[in-house]
Amino acid sequence: MTRGAIGAEVSERHDMMSSVPALRTTDLIGRDAELEQLSSQLGIRASGGGTTSGVEQTVRAMLVAGDAGVGKTRVLMALRDVAIEAGWHVVAGHCLDLADSSLPYLPFSEILGRLMTDQPDVATRVLDAHPTLARLQPGRRIRTSETASGDQALDRGNIYDAFGDLLSAVAHDAPVLVMVEDAHWADESTRDMLSFLFSRPAPGVSLVVSYRSDDLHRRHPLRRQVAEWMRLRGVDRLQVEPLHDDDVRLLVRALHPSTMSEAEYTSIVDRAEGNPFFIEELVGAAWSGQVPGELADVLLVHLDRLDDTTRQVVRLVSVAGRQVSHELLATVSDLGAAELETALRNAVESHVLVASRGGTYAFRHALLGEAVYDDLLPGERIRLHADFVSALGEGRVVGTAAELAQHARRADDRPVAVRASIEAGEEALAVGGPSEAATHFLDALELIDTSRTPVGEVDASVLARRCAEALIASGRVYKAVKVLRARLATLPADGADVDRGQLLTALASALMLTDTPDSPREIAAQAVDLLHNAPPKLLVRALLVQAQSLAGWHQDEARAIALDALELAERHDLTSLAVELHTTVAGLDPAGGSSASAGWRAAAERARHAGLLEPELRALYLLGRLHHDEGDLDTAIAVYRETIERSEVGGLVWSPYPAEARLLLAVALTHQGRLDEAWDLLDVSGQNPPMVFEWLFFAHQMLILIGIRGEPKPQALERLRDYWGTDGLTAVTSASAELLRANAAGDAETAIEVYDQVVATVVPLWHDWFQARLRLATLVIAALATAAARQSVDERESARAEVERMLSDGGRVIDFYAPYDDSHGPEYRMWVARRSAEHLRWRWLAQVDPPSGDELVAAWRAAEEAAVTYGSVPEIAQARVRLAGVLRATGDPAGAREVADLARRAAHELRARPLLDELVAQGSAPAPEPASGEVALTPRESEILALVAEGRSNGEIGKQLFISTKTVSVHVSNILAKLDAASRTEAAAVARRRGLI
Structure with a gap:
């Protein structure tokens, strides 16, 4: 869509614009329905159109999706106007495409800056209550020579709560509309903040988030989160579709009041495909007498009509990025103040750039900026990027390390790029962005490794270890291993033992998190030998890794090493290492069981108190595993969830322990x-x-x-x-x-x-x-x-030979683990019992040394009991299906029917078709329905049935219960079958008649 008023004058000599027209219209063409939906659902105005701040909201957040250029921003600008008219506060933040550079929480920094300008009293009060929030102030995110230290690092939980309190405070006097644009460019930290705001609404605060739907390919990080957001109550989505052909014609007429031929209309309608941005550009090209063959040509037509000075400034803006401050342009440009302002005014009036109240300029569309940048000559790009490097690096203008790194890389200024990338990586880690940090560190390493000349006094080994830490924290362990091996390969044979020892320590630690034929234990031992005379901190780290590498198979040796390392750490006040060692020692407690459980819980609390998230996550993960192995699935599930929740606070969702905790949580849920x-x-x-x-x-x-x-x-x-x-x-x-x-x-x-x-x-x-x-x-x-x-x-x-081989393999496993008491949990015993029962079933069916009926029944009773003890619903059902078949075959049809009915009920709830088919193959049929007409509904089915009786749709039920619509549909089908009802209405009537709701 277009954004202003048609205001250019007609040339006296020609019946066309003498300069590039401001192709804009104040009419919201073809988007009335979208605006009404947004404003009414968010409670900004009634569906009838009257603005009011007292309308009850139906949703608290809206996702606005659409292809690039389809008109999302135009709709949001109209929504902004409606909200302001209704007395709402409106604040907006924008996600930017910084290519490989990342700046966490960027849109929220912008919003905070706006609130500090518009409502300084409220913002100052909240900042006083939440000092951590000050780190997001725009002025606090500039480059500094200081490296962010651990005590400066942002705790995500604090930031989330602080930002929520800020919005609540602003909403005290009037409702607040928060708009975040271009979420497809959002960094991981920004996406996590949005998830927090979606799931924990603040009274009086509504949220609108726009993103390009055509950018969300299968692996795009926003795709999954959009699906998660849509399952939250009070969150809805508006898909901004291309304009209909009739609306395209209306827009063309608004942009070009003069008469156009049908051929020109048809050409624009066909080529624009309903995309308002394409329409604007195509109409502009038509006004210049040119109809380009490709969109890039259309985008660049505007530049051809600008004067040389304006083109120079526009090209400079394309190098800066999608948005640039006036101060930065003034610093980098060699134009005088008046000349620069004139050029910017020309670019804005020509609708190439747009100016914001905050003193920044941006391209009207990102595609336009990309086209301008791509049109630059290679040497021209390098020269212009170098100008930005000079301005940012010399401190003549404020900017972030990420910006400096980006410009220095593209200017091929490797020393500056390396330093800035390292700086940017440390800043990203400080605010919980390990993935972004790893990207910056990898960039720095690549520049170092590919440079023919030294790029500064950077210790590549230290940088490699730091990069590996960030990679592991973001879950890319194999990449971390690759980075460490590559750095080891570059060390000279006569290099310092300290450098090699530290790299080997890091490598052994990473390898323990992977499946590899290499031996972390041997590598850790080499590291300890090399660091034997190293400073205590390095030696303790190496001993810690060595103890961890020995755990499981060499418990006594591991415990002795860990205790020695712990004594050394405490003697030298190495707090963080001592916390990690406490976690390791807890898992090596010879008493095991409850003692290990208490030890890991204590280690987790100690780590949390010390502010050390990674050791806390490891302790929680191991605690969950212990409960899982002991068969206490409910407690294991609770601890796994705690692990995942804590990882979200620190941006470590994909680090190995919480990521594997998510899998094991799914395993435990599956068993249940x-x-x-x-x-x-x-x-x-x-x-x-x-x-x-x-x-x-x-x-x-x-x-x-x-x-x-x-x-x-x-x-x-x-x-x-x-x-x-x-x-x-x-x-x-x-x-x-x-x-x-x-x-x-x-x-x-x-x-x-x-x-x-x-x-x-x-x-x-x-x-x-x-x-x-x-x-x-x-x-x-x-x-x-x-x-x-x-x-x-x-x-x-x-x-028979294969059966004996499998029986032997299983027996070897049992013998192998016989000395390890802690491995004999209920799941292990379940499979031991199942192995014996399946072997007897084979002998029975194959008639090879067949067992007696009593022996066979006893074995399957034991398998059933072991599965029940562990609590695995699928395995209980499978054991009962097999037991029912055995009972039927051994002449106990009543017992078979009883067991089969239990198995059938579970199979239906699991939707386990193989189990149902096996029951049918046995000749088992469901028991007759009790004369009382009782129906066995699961708790979830009863919950859904009650909502069905209220007239809720499957989609509404899914949002309320946080499950997918497809899952609701399956449950409803099961309910209809159990109630023998032909429709939802009949099911509700039957349920009321039988007292089920």
């Missing part, structure tokens, strides 16, 4: 039968997580979809095969899905093939008798047993 919750938790499409977690999470989703629910998705499993060698857990999880599918089909040949392949892949990463091998071997025996019913005598005898 909460499959939809587990699926949603792992749905990270669009978040752009580290690849290892993306595929690991996807593997568990396929375990749910294919393994438990029996959906045919062979291509998904084939895709996962490519990632087996990267992560052992991904291999085991996806192989489990394949084995369950083969089990359901009785495809023993495929089951054996999958088992051999996954073992061959995982053994080099882990060891020969990894614990999951017991489960995998048991699933193969189950597939062999299912296949036995259809096999000939010769085929059964041939299968």
Whole structure:
């Protein structure tokens, strides 16, 4: 859309504009419905059109999506005007495309700056209450020679609360409309802040966020978050669609009142495809007598009509970025003040640039700025970027380290680029942006490594370790390993032991977070030898890593080393290392069990008190694992959630411990039968997580979809095969899905093939008798047993060798873990019992040394009891399905019916088609409905039924219960089936009649 009034005068000599027209109209063409929806849903004015501040809101936040140039900003400007007219406060922040540079919380810095100008008393009061918020002040984000220290680092929880309090304070006198534009360029920290504001609304505050929907490709980090936001109550989305052809014609007439031929109209309508930006540009090109063949040509037509000085300034703005301050332009430009102002006025009036009240200039559209920049000659770009480097580097104008780094890289000023990139990385870490920090550090390392001459007094080894820390904190552990190995390779053979020892310590620590055939234990030992005479801090770090590398298999040695390191750390007041060592010692407590639980909880609290988030996350993760291994799934789930929540505060969501905690939380939810919750938790499409977690999470989703629910998705499993060698857990999880599918089909040949392949892949990463091998071997025996019913005598005898091999492999795992008492948790015992029961089932069905009926029933009763003890709903259901078949085969139809009904109920709730099919194959049928007409609804179904009776739609129910619309649809279908109702209305009537609601 267009933004102003048609005000250019007609030339006396020609019936056309003598200069570039200001192609703008005050009419909001084709967007009345969008504006009405926004203003009425946000409560700015009634649906009838009258503005009022007293209208009750239906939503508290709106997402405004649309393609680039479709008119989102124009609609928001109209909304701003409506809100101001209604007596609202309106503040806006903009996300900027800084390419590889990142500046966390940028739009919120802009909003804070505006509020400090417009409402200084309120802003000052909140800043006094929340001093941390001052770090986001625009004036506080300039380059300094100081490196952000740990005590200056932003705690995200404090920032979130402080910003929420600021908005609440502003809203005390009148409602507040907060607008954040171009969220597709938002950094991770900004997206997290938006999530906080969406999920914790402040009274009187409404939020509008716009983004380019065509930029949200599958892996775009905003895509997943938009889906999450849409599940929140009070959040809605407006998709700004292209204009209809009739509206395009109206807009063309508003922009070009003169008569146009039908051919010209048709050309614009066809080429613009309803995009107002394209329409504006095409109309402008038509006015100049040119209709360009490509959009880039259209964008650059305006520059061709500008005078030389104005073109020079516009090109300078394109180098600066999408937005630049007048001060920076004045500093970099060689024009006088009056000449610069004249050029800027010409650019603004020509609608190439727009000016803001804050003294900044920006291109009317980002695409225009990109086209201008791309049109520059290579040498011209370098020269102009160098001018910015000079201005920013010499301190003649304020700016951020990220800006300086960006300009220095493009000016090929490597020494400045390296220093500024390091500075920018440290600043990003200080405000909880490890991903952005890693990008800056990697840039600096690349510049150092590719430079033919020294780029300054930068210790590349120190920078590599710092980069690795940021990479690990952002979840990119394999990249961290690569960076550390590359730096080690550059060290001279006679280099300092201290440098090599520190790099080896970092490498061993990183390798422990990966699946690799390399030995972290050996690398850690080398590091300790090299740092034996090093300063205490370096030696303690090396000893800590060595103790961690020994944990699990060499507990006594690990504990002795950890205790020695702890004594050394406490003697030299190395607080952070002492906290980490307490966590390590807690896991090495020979008493184990409750003692380890108390130790890890204490370690987590100690780390939290010291402000050390990463050791806290590690302690919480290990605490959750302990409860999980002990079979206390409820407590494990609570601790995993705590781990994830704490990671969000510090921007460490994808660091290894909280990321794996998310997976294990999904595993625990799966065991509890909460499959939809587990699926949603792992749905990270669009978040752009580290690849290892993306595929690991996807593997568990396929375990749910294919393994438990029996959906045919062979291509998904084939895709996962490519990632087996990267992560052992991904291999085991996806192989489990394949084995369950083969089990359901009785495809023993495929089951054996999958088992051999996954073992061959995982053994080099882990060891020969990894614990999951017991489960995998048991699933193969189950597939062999299912296949036995259809096999000939010769085929059964041939299968006997494979059964014995699987039985032996499982037995080797049991023997391997026999000395380790802490490995004998309820899940382990469940699979031990299941292994015995499946083996007897094979012998029974294959009639190879068949067991007695009593022996077979007893084994499956034991398997059922072990599954119940652990609390795994899918495994309980599977054990009961098999037990029902055994009871039926051994002459106990009543017992079979009772057990089958329990299994069937669970299978329906899980939507586990393989279990239902197996019950049908057994000849099992549901028990008759009780004469009383009682219906067994799950708690979730009862909750949804009550909302259905209120007349809620599936979408409304999904938003209220924070589940997907598809999940609601499935539950409603199950409810209709259980109530034998043909419609939602009938279901509500039946439910009321039976007293179900």
